[in-house]
Amino acid sequence: MRRVDIHEELPDEQTLLQRIADGDSMAFALLFKQYKQNLYSTIFHLTGSSGMAEDVLQEVFIKVWMHRARLPDIINFPGWLYKVTEYAGFKVIRNNRRIAAQLHVLSNDPFPPAEKDPVDIFIEKEYDQLLEAAIAQLPEKQQLTYRMIKQQGLKRKEVAERLSVSPETVKWNLDQANQSVRNYCMAHLGLTLAFMLVNSLQ
Template sequence: MYSDSINNEKELLALIAVGDEAAFRDLFTFYQPRLYTAALRMTGDSALAKDIYQDIFLKVWLNRVTLAGMENFPGWLFTVTRNHIYDSLKRAAKKRASPLELHQDNSADTSADPEHLLQGKEFSRVLQNAIRQLPDKQRETYQLIKQQGLSRNEVAGKMNISPETVKSNLDVAQRKIRAFCLKELGFIPLAVLLVVGLK
């Protein structure tokens, strides 16, 4: 599935393991379209496919300390992606909405550095506070798209507004969330910004 790995992947993984965000961005850029295509093919839902690859890369970042010793990263990524897609399909079938969390039960690794996990939990807490501060329409738009996985057109129908208004609401919501998080934390890792779509 992901056999065409990056030539210097071992080096990138070693750099990511010590927190190199530029290396993470290179890895993200290479694998993101592959993960998205695989998730879209299996789910048939572009919004859900986007959420899936975001979740996968959050797992990669939060568990980065384990990457340096990983012998077959593409194989590991395939397994994690496949399992996450199956889990997402099961949740969608049961019509259960899950909030966007940076540290999810099914993505935690007990071998990960506790400090990194704590940072993930702290950012998740601030993110949820940022969402609560949004005006009603922006908050509803953000939650429907980013948390419940609805498409822009589905949200437009549900809220009785145009798809363009949905896009505008989401863009403004993300800018406000980013500003709130930066104000509260002072710094947000580039890796997190890339994955959760706030950059």
Template sequence: MAIKPVHNEPLLLKQVSLGDPEAFAQLFRAYHQPLAEYVHRLTESQEMTEDIVQDVFIKLWMKRETLPELNNFVHYLFILSRNRTFNCLREKANKQVRQMRWASQFEKVTTQDAPPPEEDYRALIDVAVAQLPPQQQKVYFLSRYQHLKHKEIAAQLGISIETAKKHMKLALRSITQYVRAHINALLLLLIWILFHR
């Protein structure tokens, strides 16, 4: 990717090497966007791109004393970015492979001697339901366990249909938030069981 160096690049590099934050900000403004475009083409991830570019500029600042010695700063910048990008992509691929292995191991465990994961999941939902306000609990119970419609729930509880719908909506939102917040702990527990059997 061809990028023209800024006209006063040698001076900026010298100033940055002496710890001048304004000179560093100028370098950042000059090269951040083209660098981000380059990295994004490799990662196809905005979040990963932002992290990588930030890491690259942090590394530049940490090694600022060596910058005036560089013959081609732009080339160095892109090599640094490319290497960091490939490392991140490698880490991501390794993580995905590990997750696939864990999923495979979990499947073996649950089909052999461990309780099915649905039971753990249902237990989480039960705890979440127990923490709901009483009226939301009643509406949820009548809907999910007695399979009543909103109109029937409203009639049984002496509330309007809209109120029944609102309670159900709030109950489902609370349950979802609780399960999402605690599912990682459940996964960690399963991992621990898997590797300490």
């Protein structure tokens, strides 16, 4: 399998997608480099948060790599990629109770089941399973903190009161949980991909 030099001129997209489907991690790095800025801007526009934008961007490209074998069969890859990105961004907003209260129009799924591509549904399910496995392996306090903030949308102060700890402890537990979840997901996607994604998002 021929590896692509990340500094070489970008090949045509169909060729690039086929190389990624064949497991070429450097071709994947080229694809990431090509789209990351525009996708980041799209997510940032939706969420208003650089941290959320980075998390969603990483999630999107993890999904792309996990299901790379299907990439050559996607008719309109840019359109598909932006659709996946927008859905991931809306999902983050929907899970953030404070933002969702202000943007109640986003409370419904932006892509109703009837309009979802089967590949999108499969990708979402697979990634959610991986994420849930990552959360489940966290220590109890970190897991509770992660779920309360990330999934239930509680504020750190609320979590501190519920767990009878200081806000600083909540922050520490959340930071540790985020790092552990990220490491777990990356470990299940391969070390080469993990290195590229982590360094590209710094």
